[in-house]
Amino acid sequence: MTVRYEVDDGVAWLTIDRPEARNALSKEVRDGLWEGTRRFVDDPDAAVLVLTGAGEKAFCAGGDLKEMAETSLEVPPPDFLPQFGRNINVPKPTIAAVNGVAYAGGFLLAQQCDLVVAAEHARFAVSEVKVGRGSPWAAPLSWLVPPRVALEILLTGDPLDATRAREVGLVNHVVPASDLRRHTQELASRIAANAPLSVRAGKATAYLSRPDVWERAEEIWAPVYRSADAQEGPAAFRDKRTPVWTGR
Numbered sequence: 001m002t003v004r005y006e007v008d009d010g011v012a013w014l015t016i017d018r019p020e021a022r023n024a025l026s027k028e029v030r031d032g033l034w035e036g037t038r039r040f041v042d043d044p045d046a047a048v049l050v051l052t053g054a055g056e057k058a059f060c061a062g063g064d065l066k067e068m069a070e071t072s073l074e075v076p077p078p079d080f081l082p083q084f085g086r087n088i089n090v091p092k093p094t095i096a097a098v099n100g101v102a103y104a105g106g107f108l109l110a111q112q113c114d115l116v117v118a119a120e121h122a123r124f125a126v127s128e129v130k131v132g133r134g135s136p137w138a139a140p141l142s143w144l145v146p147p148r149v150a151l152e153i154l155l156t157g158d159p160l161d162a163t164r165a166r167e168v169g170l171v172n173h174v175v176p177a178s179d180l181r182r183h184t185q186e187l188a189s190r191i192a193a194n195a196p197l198s199v200r201a202g203k204a205t206a207y208l209s210r211p212d213v214w215e216r217a218e219e220i221w222a223p224v225y226r227s228a229d230a231q232e233g234p235a236a237f238r239d240k241r242t243p244v245w246t247g248r
Helices: 027-042 065-071 105-112 147-156 162-167 177-192 196-209 214-225 228-239
Strands: 003-008 011-016 048-053 058-060 094-098 101-103 115-119 123-125 173-175
Touching: 003 027, 011 027, 011 177, 048 058, 048 105, 048 177, 058 094, 058 105, 065 228, 094 105, 094 177, 101 105, 105 123, 115 162, 115 177, 123 162, 162 173, 173 177, 214 228
Parallel strands: 011 048, 048 094, 058 101, 094 115, 101 123, 115 173
Antiparallel strands: 003 011
């Protein structure tokens, strides 16, 4: 089982359990995330969801590039993985407990959660520019952080450490790795103890000002996904070589 679901005193923990592959988003993992998200939405005993990864190195390193190279993936389908508020409605609060690197699709998973608690060694990056892939899902990023910070994240692909991520507003709390589970559980429990209708309405109110820009972002990124470079990046990763970009 590559994704585990457990409820601890009203808090559902959804854990990607593939540490040997840095919790990369294989099809099995993506299917497990869909199943776990739907289970949480329907679970009367779970008031808050915590999304995390197993191990100490990675929350999620993003898509499985070896799998992408093998399948020649171009534009990911709309249901490629659950995106809270976009392709699945999750009215209850969600928290990302980031226990290591959150790159590419891992950044997506953290970004989509309502709150983020990060271990001190956590790192965040939209690394698609380094492998020629796309990140239309990052369209709301400039709603979360200042636009110039969003531009640097998107154009360089360089990681932010946990302290910098907190400074720019991407992260709520930074804690020692040994304290991540306890701190996140306590935060989730404080939310779970509140009036559920008020909590859900508060979440919905906070998102009233977020632009729904994904459709336009998909149009922008479609030619990138279909490019030769988009196939070259995963192939180079698989073959352990430097990619050769052609810009087509």
